[in-house]
Amino acid sequence: MNAELDTLLEIKSSNVYQGIEVNDTSEMQRKSQIVKDITKLIHTKQLSHEDAAKLLQIDLSHLVRIKRGQFREIEEEVLLKMVNTLSA
Secondary structure (H helix, E strand, O other), rough: OOHHHHHHHOOOOOHHOOOOOOOHHHHHHHHHHHHHHHHHHHHHHHHHHHHHHHOOOOOHHHHHHHOOOOOOOHHHHHHHHHHHHOOO
């Protein structure tokens, strides 16, 4: 039974986006890491979502969507600017 489970759980790649049909898997992986950094900075600075959105000068609903993984349409540079703003 363990052999069956091992077969079902075979890991093809550490990039989860390669398992689904995404055009630029490496870009999505990078963006995912950047969003993880954004989330960690917000948590470390003990910012509410509202305060973080004000600091980033974005709408609260945009921040919530980004944190939920809905960042495909957002340029990587924009996400990096968010990290820089939160790091200051």
